[in-house]
Amino acid sequence: QPVVTQEPSLTVSPGGTVTLTCGSSTGAVTSSHYPYWFQQKPGQAPTTLIYDTVDKHSWTPARFSGSLLGGKGALTLSAAQPEDEATYYCFLSYSGVYVFGPGTKVTVL
């Protein structure tokens, strides 16, 4: 079973930029892992921000973007807002095996 890694926590200033990463125990994360990014606020169901590495849903704020960076999946939050404080999960596909990362708690402070 592959293991997906994420930073446990990150802090960003309001208006600042932060990049979350998503690594894989099997090696470099590529577009073939179809990385997803989800946002979850306390007491709420997750919402999907990014799918297939870079694609956004209609509700995904423009300040969120997905990419591949240094062999990892990446979610960049630009011009952070207080409402972006949440836990962010990545998700990778491994040909019939599908794994969430442990989540990154982002604090906007």
Place this chain on the structure above:
Amino acid sequence: DAQLVESGGGLVQSGGSLRLSCSVSGFTFSAENMNWVRQAPGKGLEWLSYIDKTSDNIFYADSVRGRFTISRNNARNSLYLQMNSLRAEDSAVYYCAIGYGASWFFHWGQGTLVTVAP
């Protein structure tokens, strides 16, 4: 309005069974793939199972394979998760999610809580 509503959660003894349901509205259910995901209290998300629109392709996480069974009834716009041989570590909020286009997780339900007493 698009809606996914999970039901069937509750308190069950270790070794027992539960059947979760996910009722879907506002989507062409028969055209979309579905997933079950769970979240133990205070923990992260865990993917459990996937079923495609025709039930031809089904996948399970190792943690539930052989104990849980995913199924769907397209005529009833419903997704199911039959959970047998439940353990305390299966206690969690269980979410269903519907795919749309290339996205496996276009929309999520609000979840149903399963508690397995040891």
